[in-house]
Amino acid sequence: MFVETCIAPVNIALIKYWGKRHEELILPINDSLSVTLNTDEMCAKTTAAASASFKDNVMWLNGEKVPFEQNARLMRCVKELQQLATAKGKLKFPIEWKLHIASRNNFPTAAGLASSAAGYACLVYTLAQLYGVEKEELTTIARQGSGSACRSLHGGFVRWHMGTRNDGSDSIGSPVVSAEHWQDFHIIILVVNDSRKKTSSTSGMKRAVETSDLLTHRAQHCVPQRIAAVIDAIKNHDFPKLAEITMRDSNQFHAIALDTFPPCAYMNDVSHAIVDFVHAFNKEAGEIKLAYTFDAGPNACLFLLEKDVSAALAAIQNSFPNDAGDSVEYVKGIPIRCEPKEIDAFYNNGTLPKNDKNLFKYIIHTRIGTGPQRLDESKSLLNISNGLPLEN
Amino acid sequence: MFVETCIAPVNIALIKYWGKRHEELILPINDSLSVTLNTDEMCAKTTAAASASFKDNVMWLNGEKVPFEQNARLMRCVKELQQLATAKGKLKFPIEWKLHIASRNNFPTAAGLASSAAGYACLVYTLAQLYGVEKEELTTIARQGSGSACRSLHGGFVRWHMGTRNDGSDSIGSPVVSAEHWQDFHIIILVVNDSRKKTSSTSGMKRAVETSDLLTHRAQHCVPQRIAAVIDAIKNHDFPKLAEITMRDSNQFHAIALDTFPPCAYMNDVSHAIVDFVHAFNKEAGEIKLAYTFDAGPNACLFLLEKDVSAALAAIQNSFPNDAGDSVEYVKGIPIRCEPKEIDAFYNNGTLPKNDKNLFKYIIHTRIGTGPQRLDESKSLLNISNGLPLEN
Known part of the structure; x- marks a missing residue:
């Protein structure tokens, strides 16, 4: 075998x-x-x-x-x-x-x-x-x-x-x-509670190609400019530029999904509350430190630099309170140390929107990474004597 | 005076x-x-x-x-x-x-x-x-x-x-x-409970002109075709055609609002549930009998012909149940007689989405109408002896 x-x-x-x-x-x-x-x-x-x-x-x-x-x-x-x-x-x-x-x-x-x-x-x-x-x-x-x-x-x-x-x-x-x-490029994923049935990506994009009057304009005129601009931002470590292009492109993708007939609404009210939060956070910070992007569902991926992680998480926890607090079951991934002064700064600051409790299932903190890797035999998912799945 | x-x-x-x-x-x-x-x-x-x-x-x-x-x-x-x-x-x-x-x-x-x-x-x-x-x-x-x-x-x-x-x-x-x-052209307005703060139309459209990459394409290429097509549909009393163009244009307007930076989300989860309901209702009916359109807020205006009003309301009441039922405070405007058989037909039909209770503040039923009218002096809002407001 x-x-x-x-x-x-x-x-x-x-x-x-x-x-x-x-x-x-x-x-x-x-x-x-x-x-x-x-x-x-x-x-x-x-x-x-x-x-x-x-x-x-x-x-x-x-x-x-x-x-x-x-x-x-x-x-x-x-x-x-x-x-x-x-x-x-x-x-x-x-x-x-x-x-x-x-x-x-x-x-x-x-x-x-x-x-x-x-x-x-x-x-x-x-x-x-x-x-x-x-x-x-x-x-x-x-x-x-x-x-x-x-x-x-x-x-x-x-x-x-x-x-x-x-x-x-x-x-x-x-x-x-x-x-x-760009080793200090970090990602925070906010996994949103959701019950709405959504259209699959495959059929949503097929329907967009067939019915959206805006999709071709996006593909031919908007995307090529954005690809060039974001590559430029990456090469120059220009986070604010990268963040703005990312947010605009996420918004445009969801605009196209809505322009589809019948329309696809992948973001929900919680997603839009996250959008409002990110814009309020950046306004408060005086510069773009946080970017959101949403795929074909309500969960948010936030991009930020390592230095801003603890302040951002403190703000998220205050704007989107959760009974699970800082528990490792709720905030998964790379451990985040929220400095007390940062938490206080955002807690005492009334400019960030305050949302209902428990809107997220959990949060994942991760960072930029490398491609696929080969593992040794000890990590196999199959029993190497009979080729049947192991219990892991 | x-x-x-x-x-x-x-x-x-x-x-x-x-x-x-x-x-x-x-x-x-x-x-x-x-x-x-x-x-x-x-x-x-x-x-x-x-x-x-x-x-x-x-x-x-x-x-x-x-x-x-x-x-x-x-x-x-x-x-x-x-x-x-x-x-x-x-x-x-x-x-x-x-x-x-x-x-x-x-x-x-x-x-x-x-x-x-x-x-x-x-x-x-x-x-x-x-x-x-x-x-x-x-x-x-x-x-x-x-x-x-x-x-x-x-x-x-x-x-x-x-x-x-x-x-x-x-x-x-x-x-x-x-x-x-088109005297039998009717309108049902679903007034949605909402708490989210929204961007005003004036600043929302100003920001769209400044930041949306899709708006110009809409204005120059999509709208002229739609205006011509909807006028054609109106002149020919072609309701399904009018309904489809109306829904597509409402969707595109909200797409543009999302493509704005920062984005404007005027529709909420309830609005999208109404969209899903209308598409399900039309699918069930086998033809387009109902159209939605949303302005810069979460409320829905539904267009339909007089003959379909009672069936549509029965379906709405079943898909969006409300403790207020058929009371005149909840269903305002032209009285609607829901035929029991129509209510039953939709009640027993599991294909329409079932939503949470009390998502609407109230419903208004009205129809197409004429322009402004001059009223006689008895209807004045001002006291004609001193020019001060009357209590009405």
Whole structure:
């Protein structure tokens, strides 16, 4: 039996991907740009095994058996990697051997945090190790599993080039700068309590392409300028500029979702209260220290520099009080030391909006991170003697 | 003492006005189009008096004294009417005589329903009677009080032409068809409970002009097509077409508000629940029988034909249950007879979303209506012996 285990990071887009020009190949109508999150706090983990003894291709996702051969996107990724391996002629085992794949996210999928990007990036990266094609361009393969997965194959800031070719071979994820370039770039994720049923990203963006009169204007005229400007801001460590572009692009993405017919409202009243809070915080600070961005759901990702984390968290805790306080179950991830004077400064300051209690499920504090990593055998999700999932 | 009393209607835009090209003259960046509501259910009422004995210009709004000479928009309307009256030479009294003006809305201003449009239309129409210039083009004057007031000077469906002249003389409200053209056109207003502080229309649209990258595209490319298409739908009594254009334009207006920086979120979770309800209702009906439109606030205006009112209300009451039930305090305006079989049909039907209780303050049922009307002296808001407000 041959076994490989890897982890891959989550990424959060500063310039959003919304709208495909090719449904099957997952080719977008505009470039997008993301920051890769540290795998210490959030990651997908995959073990892939190949053996002559396996009767069928089987996959387990978070411990549950899921369709394999019936999953067209999954099969497309597997086939592409097998073709690449066959072409290279470096196979350690017959290509016909069946696969056992186990994958887990170390964060709740129910949180509505994009798990498919990390998941497909991890799957493709792990299979590439297994088939011995790890040095190849893998982002075009991961993209066909889940579009934004191509951005999770690199660390730091990553640009997904929309490309122009019909076969999608130039629609790739490529690093803008590595994580080392901006090590004090931090992220706070506010996971919002929500009950509303939402339209899936796939159908929401399909409907936007079909019905929004504003989407083409965004894709052709707004995004190219923003991509150039945000890359400039990243290279110059210009946080206020990056923050403003990020917030504007999040707003425009949700504007497009509303301009869709029927409309998609992904943000809810709590999301809008977070927006109001961030603008009030920045006004109070006298400069832009905090940026928000929202994906196809109500949760907020806040970007900020390490030096501002404790003040920002103190302000968040005062503006959005929670019975769980500073407990590690509520404030997950990198420990935050809120200086008492900072808490006091914001507590005594009446300019920040005061919201109802317990609007968030929990908070995750993380930072910029690197791309996928190969782990040793001891971290396997499959029992290496029989290829069945371990209880972890 | 010379006294005149008039009423003027509220109007609801199907194609929205959002963005000025001239702040003081209130010249818009696109045409807009509205339906005029019946004054039986909602109207502004104004009494204007001129007398040699009045020492100052004084105004009372809903019984409270408000600034007159300090209100630049009000003064601009008064001056323009005085100039017109002087030019015509038909004055019954010296132009120097001071004015007493009392104005009231017969609907709660707290409801967030556009009261300034009806208010300025009524003010201008009443002063025109007083100064004997009632046969003139008044919409350019009313427009300078509150942009959309120019649409409340006519009944039926009204188009506000943006115009091209710098002085605004061709930025007028003109009737598309009279109320008689489509007498069974009804409106249900859902007044939503809300606590969030919102940006005023004036500053929201100013900020949109300054910061939205999508607004110009909307104004130049989307609106002209929609104006033409909705006029076509009105002339052909094509309700489904009118309804779809109306919903799309409401969505696009709120998209632009979100694309503003900082963003303006005028709709709230209840508004979005109404949107979901309307789409579910139409899907269930198998055709578009109901349209929503939202102005710069969370309240919904629903358009529908008279024949569908009782079924729609039955569905609304089931999807948005309220402890007030069918009481006249809760369902105001034209009485609605919900047929028991219609209520049952929707009650037993699980396809419509079920929301929390008591999400609406109240519901108003009204219909298409005519323009401003002159009332007789018995309806005066001012005591005609001393020119002071009456208690009504």
